[in-house]
Amino acid sequence: QAQLVESGGGSVQAGGSLRLSCVVSGLSFNWHSMGWFRQAPGKEREFVGSITRSGGYTYYADSVKGRFIISGDNAKNTVYLQMNSLKFEDTAVYYCAADLDLSGTYYLESKYDYWGQGTQVTVSS
Numbered sequence: 001q002a003q004l005v006e007s008g009g010g011s012v013q014a015g016g017s018l019r020l021s022c023v024v025s026g027l028s029f030n031w032h033s034m035g036w037f038r039q040a041p042g043k044e045r046e047f048v049g050s051i052t053r054s055g056g057y058t059y060y061a062d063s064v065k066g067r068f069i070i071s072g073d074n075a076k077n078t079v080y081l082q083m084n085s086l087k088f089e090d091t092a093v094y095y096c097a098a099d100l101d102l103s104g105t106y107y108l109e110s111k112y113d114y115w116g117q118g119t120q121v122t123v124s125s
Contacts, residue, residue, distance in 0.1 A: 001026040002114045004096050009119030012086055016123075020081040022096030022116060031098040034079045035112055036070065038092035038121075047107040048094070051079060059106055063089075088125040093118040 008020040024031065036048040049060040051070045058070045069082040079096060097112035104111030 002028075002098070004098060004114055004116035006094060006096050006116045006119040009094065009121045011122040011124065014086060014088055014123055014125050016086050017082070017084045018086065018121060020083065020094055020096075020119060020121075022079045022081075024077045024079070024098060027098065027100065027114075029100050031100055032102055033099040033106060033111070034070075034072065035097045035099065035106065036079075036081050036094060037097060037109065038090075038094045039118075040089075040092040043092075045095070045109060047109075049081070050106045061107070083121070086121075086123045088123050091121060091123045093120050 003025050005023045006020060012018055031053055033050050033052050035050040037045050038048050039045040047061050048064055049068060049070045051058045051072055067085045072079045095118045096116045098114045099112045
């Protein structure tokens with residue numbers, strides 16, 4: 001019954017911005033961490049960033065640090081990925097994922113229990 005739904009993807013020119021949303025519903029327990037991952041054509045899925053429910057601590061991949069910001073609104077059960085100064089290399093399908101426990105490493109896919117369907121982000125050079 002758990003569902004994660006991403007939205008906000010689209011096409012932008014390099015240097016532009018997008019904000020992705022991930023709405024979480026149907027979880028029996030509150031999530032511990034919410035991760036953002038992306039997968040470009042021909043590449044493996046990679047970690048983008050994550051946020052903890054408690055404290056709101058954020059972590060980012062080196063490739064996006066300083067450009068992307070993760071935030072959350074617990075009242076709306078929503079996590080956001082604000083993407084600024086977008087580059088062509090950011091083109092990918094972006095996924096959000098929920099982790100319900102304290103196990104695992106934040107940047108590994110195996111840590112997360114539920115995944116969304118993804119939303120496409122295309123950056124034109």
